[in-house]
Amino acid sequence: MDDDRYGIWLMLSDASVISAVDLKLDRSVLGSQQILGLLPIFRPNAKRALLIGLDGGHVARDLKSQSLATDTIEINPAVADAAPRIAFGLLLR
Numbered sequence: 852m853d854d855d856r857y858g859i860w861l862m863l864s865d866a867s868v869i870s871a872v873d874l875k876l877d878r879s880v881l882g883s884q885q886i887l888g889l890l891p892i893f894r895p896n897a898k899r900a901l902l903i904g905l906d907g908g909h910v911a912r913d914l915k916s917q918s919l920a921t922d923t924i925e926i927n928p929a930v931a932d933a934a935p936r937i938a939f940g941l942l943l944r
Contacts, residue, residue, distance in 0.1 A: 858873060858874045858875055859880060862906065862930075870884070870908075870909065871907075879907070879909040884906065884907075884909050884910050884913075887913070888909070888914065888917075890914070891917045897919060898919065899919065899920045899921070900919045900921045901921075901922050902914070902921055902922070902924070903924050904925060904930075905923050906930070
C-alpha cells in the first residue's frame with residue numbers, strides 16, 4: 852500500500868509493517884533492513900547468503916548488489932504471493 856502523504860510504500864502482514872520504502876529514494880526506511888544490507892562488511896569474503904524472510908525484497912536486493920548469491924526462504928503465503936509483483940523493492944504497477 853502507498854502512503855502518499857509521506858511518499859512511502861508499505862508492506863503489511865497482519866498489523867505489522869514488514870517493509871517500508873521511500874518511493875523517491877527507492878530505499879528502505881526500516882533500520883533493521885538497512886543494517887542487514889551491511890552484513891557483507893563483516894564477512895567480506897562471503898559469496899553466498901541465506902535470507903530467512905523476503906519482506907519487501909530490499910535486503911536480498913542489497914546483498915545481490917554486493918555480489919552475494921542469495922537464497923531466500925519465505926513461509927508467509929501472503930508475502931510469497933506478493934513477491935512476483937515486487938521486483939526486489941520496486942513495486943510493479
